[in-house]
Each structure stands twice: as structure tokens, then as C-alpha cells.
Amino acid sequence: MSFKVINPGFSSSIQDYGRIGYKKYGLNQAGPMDEIAYCEANHLLENNFNNAVIEIAFGGLEIKVEAETSISVTGADLDFEVNNKKIPIWKNLQVFKGDVLKWKKAVKGTYSYLAVKGGFQTGILFGSRSTNIRENIGENLKKNDILKFKSSNFPISRSSKNIPNYEKKSLRIMPTCQFQKFTNSQKKAFFNQGYTISNLANRAGCRLTGKPIMLKKSKMISEGMSCGSVQISNDGYPIVLMKDAPTIGGYPKIGTVFSLDLSFLSQKKLNEKIYFEPIDIEEAQSKRLIFNKHFKIHL
Amino acid sequence: MHKVIPAGENSILIYFGKEIDSSLPAKIKKFSEVLEKKFPNFLIETIPSYTTLHITYNLDLYKKKYNELIEEIKKIPENKTTIKSRLINIPVYYGFEVGLDLETILKEKKITLDDFVKIHSSKEYLVHAVGFSPCFAFLGKVDKKIQKPRLKTPRVEISAGSVGIAEMQTAVYPINSSGGWNIVGKTFLDMSLKNPLNISKFNIGDRVKFNPIDKKTFIQNGGKL
Numbered sequence: 001m002s003f004k005v006i007n008p009g010f011s012s013s014i015q016d017y018g019r020i021g022y023k024k025y026g027l028n029q030a031g032p033m034d035e036i037a038y039c040e041a042n043h044l045l046e047n048n049f050n051n052a053v054i055e056i057a058f059g060g061l062e063i064k065v066e067a068e069t070s071i072s073v074t075g076a077d078l079d080f081e082v083n084n085k086k087i088p089i090w091k092n093l094q095v096f097k098g099d100v101l102k103w104k105k106a107v108k109g110t111y112s113y114l115a116v117k118g119g120f121q122t123g124i125l126f127g128s129r130s131t132n133i134r135e136n137i138g139e140n141l142k143k144n145d146i147l148k149f150k151s152s153n154f155p156i157s158r159s160s161k162n163i164p165n166y167e168k169k170s171l172r173i174m175p176t177c178q179f180q181k182f183t184n185s186q187k188k189a190f191f192n193q194g195y196t197i198s199n200l201a202n203r204a205g206c207r208l209t210g211k212p213i214m215l216k217k218s219k220m221i222s223e224g225m226s227c228g229s230v231q232i233s234n235d236g237y238p239i240v241l242m243k244d245a246p247t248i249g250g251y252p253k254i255g256t257v258f259s260l261d262l263s264f265l266s267q268k269k270l271n272e273k274i275y276f277e278p279i280d281i282e283e284a285q286s287k288r289l290i291f292n293k294h295f296k297i298h299l
Numbered sequence: 300m301h302k303v304i305p306a307g308e309n310s311i312l313i314y315f316g317k318e319i320d321s322s323l324p325a326k327i328k329k330f331s332e333v334l335e336k337k338f339p340n341f342l343i344e345t346i347p348s349y350t351t352l353h354i355t356y357n358l359d360l361y362k363k364k365y366n367e368l369i370e371e372i373k374k375i376p377e378n379k380t381t382i383k384s385r386l387i388n389i390p391v392y393y394g395f396e397v398g399l400d401l402e403t404i405l406k407e408k409k410i411t412l413d414d415f416v417k418i419h420s421s422k423e424y425l426v427h428a429v430g431f432s433p434c435f436a437f438l439g440k441v442d443k444k445i446q447k448p449r450l451k452t453p454r455v456e457i458s459a460g461s462v463g464i465a466e467m468q469t470a471v472y473p474i475n476s477s478g479g480w481n482i483v484g485k486t487f488l489d490m491s492l493k494n495p496l497n498i499s500k501f502n503i504g505d506r507v508k509f510n511p512i513d514k515k516t517f518i519q520n521g522g523k524l
Contacts, residue, residue, distance in 0.1 A: 023344040023355070024331075025498045026433040126498065135433060135492060136474065176305045177312065221319060222428060222437075224346025224353025226307035248348050248430035256307040284308040288358055299343055299357050 001067035003116070005145040009060025009103065012141040013131035014122050016052040020299060022126050023247045029227065030130035030137075031243050033203060033266035034111050035259065036164050037075035039295040041115035044072035044092040046155045049297045051119025052129040054141070056103050056112040061141070063114075065099040069151040070117040074160065076109025076267055090160040109166050109267035117155065121148045134204060134244050164263060169194075171240075171261045172279035177229060177253035178220075186213050190254055194273045195238065203244040206265055208274070212236025215252065222250040228257040230276075240265060258284040260291060300373050309343075309358040313372055316350045319439065319467075321425055326380045327352050328504040337371060338364060347503040348428040349437070384504045389471060389486050391420065391462055391509045392517035396524045397485035399454075404447055404464075404481060418442045419483065420509040424469060429501050434473035434490045436501035441469050453479035458523070460486045462509070473497070484509075487522035 015038070018031025032038030032055055042051050054061070059078035072092040073080050080089050081102045087093065089112070095101070103112055122129045123138070131138035141147075182190070195208035213236045224247060225231075231239045231251035240257055257265065258279055268274060291297075302314040315323050315330075327347045334354070335342055341364040344355035356368070393416045395401055405415060424438035441464055449465045454477060457463070461472045463480025472478060473490035490497050501507070518524070 020343055022433075022498065023346045023353075024429070024503075026430040026435055027492075027498065125492075125495065137492060174305065174308065176307055221349045221351075222430070223312060223348045223351040224306075224430070226310040226353070226355070228307060246431050247346055248353075248428060256305075256310075259308060281305055281308055285358060285361065288308055292359060298359070 001069065001149055001151055003147040003149070004064045004066055005061075005141050005143055005147065006064055006100070007060060007062035008141040008143055008145070009056060009062070010058040012054055012056045012061045013133070014052050014120055014129055014138060014141075015055045015131065016119070016129045017050040017297070018130050018243065019126050019128040019132070023224070026247050027126065027135060028132070028245060028247050029243055030128065030132040032111075032113065033243060034075050034113070034263040036263040037111070037113050039291075039297070040090065040160050041072045041074040041113040042119075043295055044074070044155075044158060044160065045070055045115055045117045047115060047117065047119055049295050051115065052122060053113050053115040053120065054147070056114065057110055058106045059103040059112070060105075061103045063101045063147075065095045065101065066097060067151065068094070068096050069149060070094050070154050071101070072115045073112060075112040076166075077107040078109075078112045079104035079107050080112070090163050092155060092158060094154060106269070110269060111266055116149045117151050117153075118149055121150060132244060166264060166267045168264050169274050170277045171265055171274055172258040172284065173230065173255040173276045174258065174279055174281045174284055176226070176256040176281070179255050181252065182254055186215075187254070189213050190238075191276055191278070194275045197268045197270055197272050197274065199270055201270070203242055205242050205245055206240040208238045208240070210237070220250050220252055222248045225249050225253070226256050228259055228262050229253040230255055230257060242266065259288055301375050303369065303372055306353060309361070310353065310355045313352045313354065314350060315352070319349050319427065321440070322379045323350055324425055324427055324504040325382045325384070328502065329380045329382050330375055334368070334371060338368060341368065346430065348430065382504050384506055385502070386423065386506045386508060387501065388508050388510055389488060390512045390516070390520075391484040391486050392512050392514060392522060393419070393484040394514055394517075397461065398483045400447075400450075400481035401483050404445065404483065407447070408445060410444070415445060415483070416511050418445050419469070420511050423506045423508050426501050426503050426505045426507065427468075428503060432473060432476065433492055434497050434500050436470060436505075436507065438469045438507050440467040447481045449479040450481065453477055457482060458485070459491060460488065460522070462486065485517070485522060487517055487520040
């Protein structure tokens with residue numbers, strides 16, 4: 001049982017929850033850019049949280065269904081159609097042999113997720129099916145790729161109860177890493193301005209532009225980094241580390257964005273505005289624990 | 300006690316020192332192994348680096364295990380540690396065709412190619428960190444006589460196997476990538492993840508020795524100019 005890729009679109013890749021336990025070797029987690037949409041896609045099909053899905057960036061993907069199964073589509077509005085008919089997303093639905101699924105163009109947001117009942121059965125490398133282009137692990141979908149799945153029962157029809165509001169512009173950030181080393185005026189400058197998403201945003205990092213934060217030249221020794229940490233580069237602009245970021249780096253970090261707010265950041269497009277607001281680590285932890293419990297995430 | 304700071308909602312950084320020091324990799328490695336053994340389900344990731352250990356923990360077990368982890372960190376001994384470390388030999392062709400910055404370095408340092416090769420290859424280097432990319436090992440310390448800061452403008456592409464110098468560090472680029480280090484030679488060894496076993500080729504605390512080879516040997520073994 002499989003799907004066949006008719007048109008791979010701009011950039012579509014297989015992602016599961018990500019690669020765990022290899023950071024000490026310099027290999028980062030990868031996994032979905034928008035964890036909320038990813039988890040919801042699997043949840044709608046009663047899948048395991050780690051089942052592999054297709055992450056579709058910017059649209060253009062066209063897929064032919066070669067066996068009856070259930071799917072769900074979540075995330076960005078990429079003008080999703082089944083057999084040239086517009087279909088609402090954040091729902092599961094049954095598809096049949098010969099159906100054509102199409103993500104025509106980016107209407108709102110960047111990343112959409114296609115989950116299939118039971119998950120896509122692609123190759124596993126270092127404990128995960130996630131594609132990591134930066135490290136040449138797997139590759140983006142190509143024309144004529146056959147994507148296997150093992151379908152069984154069909155879940156009852158349902159739609160998402162909590163669709164994230166992607167209009168949200170504020171990112172909650174915890175005081176971590178070198179936060180204490182930034183001066184009060186630097187912190188003020190960081191929290192009191194709106195930043196713009198630059199064209200240098202990708203799966204490794206999201207570069208923002210705004211009024212630069214001037215740093216005194218100081219020697220920092222490279223250290224391990226967390227996903228979501230915000231580096232201030234030499235030119236004074238923030239870079240938010242995303243799923244494919246390098247594991248170690250030597251720029252000072254002013255804080256770490258709450259993991260679930262990275263979903264909202266990942267869906268922003270070029271020139272969209274965001275700003276930062278503080279959150280306690282304890283509050284972020286309890287919010288994340290609720291999420292993990294709801295989606296049955298067990299590491 | 301070693302300084303511990305939060306790095307995220309489920310990660311911390313432990314500081315072992317303020318300066319790069321050849322005694323730290325052994326200490327950090329040993330301690331990270333102790334923790335991995337003691338907290339098999341709680342610790343999800345460790346990233347040892349020059350002076351720090353970055354830890355990602357399982358948030359679901361935070362209430363049960365976090366204080367225990369902090370207690371363990373308090374027990375890190377202040378004295379030096381020795382560990383068993385591996386010696387990894389890397390054959391390198393130091394030639395002008397592959398060592399794109401050799402000529403500049405020789406001119407600036409007023410030394411011959413033989414001098415340079417001797418200085419760079421006579422030392423056993425210590426792996427201070429692995430990262431940036433898999434199999435990219437930060438090695439130190441390079442002899443002062445051949446140290447050189449990063450290029451002002453990084454190259455768009457450096458070919459896999461290239462050996463570079465940046466100040467007191469030296470390293471092999473495992474895959475084709477952009478980079479700003481001074482390129483002085485090249486190995487024919489494949490360090491990419493095309494061979495999945497390469498993932499653990501280098502560990503912090505391991506030692507690396509560069510063995511000079513001639514052009515013929517380099518090419519016979521599949522090296523590309």
C-alpha cells in the first residue's frame with residue numbers, strides 16, 4: 001500500500017518526532033518544524049506520536065493515492081485539494097485508490113503536515129526516519145517516489161478541537177544561557193522592539209532583523225545549544241535555533257524560546273513581524289508537560 | 300561546585316572551567332558517562348564541549364529526578380581525571396593542490412613546507428569537542444608557529460577531507476561544506492555518514508595524529524585533488 005509522488009513541490013520531506021541521543025556526535029534532532037501541527041496530524045489518526053509524516057514547505061506537492069486509507073492534514077493553509085476540490089484541513093478523512101492530493105500554493109503559513117494511518121514506512125537511520133538535508137540523511141521527496149504505509153482500521157471521522165492561532169506574534173522566551181550577561185539596556189532593546197523574519201530563515205535557524213543589539217567584543221567558548229535558543233550574532237541580529245541547527249556554537253544566547261512557540265515562529269513568512277515576551281522556566285515546563293500528556297509523548 | 304545554568308525548559312549547561320584547558324575534555328567525558336549511566340531514562344542528550352556539558356533531560360521525570368541530578372553534579376571532583384582515550388590516525392597529503400592556504404602560511408611564517416608538515420603532524424591533538432556537524436572534531440592545540448586566524452571571508456565550499464587551521468584549533472571537514480578555516484592539506488578517509496559507523500569516529504578526549512603521505516599514496520587510496 002502506498003502513495004506515489006507526482007510533483008514533489010518546493011521542499012517536502014519525511015519527518016517523525018526526530019533523532020534522539022546523537023547530539024554528542026554532532027547530529028541534531030531534526031523532526032517537525034511545527035510540533036503542534038505535527039502532533040495533531042498523528043493524533044487525528046490515533047497514531048503513535050512518533051509516526052512519520054510528510055512535512056510540506058510552501059506547497060506544490062501532488063500525490064496519487066494507490067490504496068484506500070485514512071489521512072489527516074494540518075498546519076499551514078497551502079490550498080489543499082483532493083481531486084481538484086478544496087478540502088478543509090485539521091481533519092482526518094478517508095481517501096481512495098486513484099485520488100489525487102494537492103497542496104497548490106502557500107495561502108497562510110509555511111509548513112503543512114500529511115499523516116497517514118500507521119505512519120510512512122521509510123528507512124530508519126540513527127533511530128529515526130526524519131530527513132536531515134544539512135547532514136545528507138535522507139532527501140526531499142522526488143517525482144515518482146513510492147511512499148509505503150501499512151493501513152489497518154479506519155478511525156472515526158474527527159477534527160481538531162484546538163487549532164493554533166497562527167496570527168499570534170509574540171514568542172515567549174525563558175531567561176537562559178548568557179541572559180545574565182546582557183546589560184539592562186540590551187535586554188530592553190531586545191524586548192521592546194518588533195523583529196522581522198528575514199529571507200535567511202530555514203530548518204536550521206530563523207534569522208531576524210531589527211535594530212541591532214550592540215555587543216562588546218568578548219571571547220565566548222563554543223558550547224552545546226538547545227533548540228529555540230536565541231543567539232545574538234556579531235552584527236547584533238538574533239538567530240533562533242530551529243530543528244536542524246548545529247549542536248554547538250560560540251555566539252552569546254539571550255534566552256530560549258518556549259518549545260511550543262517555535263511552531264508559531266516556523267509558520268511566519270518573510271517580512272512578517274514578531275516580538276518576544278518573557279516567560280518563567282517553571283511555567284514553560286508545566287505547559288509543555290500538559291502538551292506531552294495530551295499527545296502521549298514518551299521519550 | 301560547578302556552575303549550572305538553565306538552557307531551556309528541559310536543558311541545562313554545566314560549566315567545568317572558564318578557559319580552554321587540555322585537562323577538561325577527560326573530566327567532562329568521564330562525568331558525562333557517569334551521568335548517562337546513573338540516569339538512563341532521565342538524560343536524553345549530552346553535548347560535551349570545550350569547558351561545558353550540555354544536558355537535555357526528560358521533562359516527564361523532572362520532579363522525580365532533577366534534584367538527584369543536581370546532587371550528582373555537586374559531587375564532581377575538582378581534581379584532574381584520566382580516562383582511556385583512543386588514538387586515531389589520519390593520513391594527510393600536505394600539497395599545494397589541496398592545501399589552498401599553505402602558500403600564504405609559509406610566506407607569512409617564513410617557514411618551509413617541510414617545517415610546516417613536521418610541526419603540524421608531530422603532535423598528538425586532543426579532541427576538545429565534536430559538533431558543528433557530525434564527525435567534525437575540534438582538535439587542539441596547534442603550535443603557535445603555525446596558528447592563523449579564520450579567513451575574513453569564508454569559502455563557499457571546502458571539499459570533504461580538507462584539513463584546516465583556525466587559531467589554536469585544527470580539524471578535518473567531514474563533508475563538503477562552507478567554512479572559514481585555513482586549508483593546509485587533505486585526507487582520503489571518508490568521514491561522512493555514508494558510512495554510518497563514522498558517527499562515533501571521534502569522542503571528546505580522544506587523541507588524533509596526522510600522518511603525512513605523498514601525492515601518490517593519496518591518489519592511490521582514492522584521494523581527490
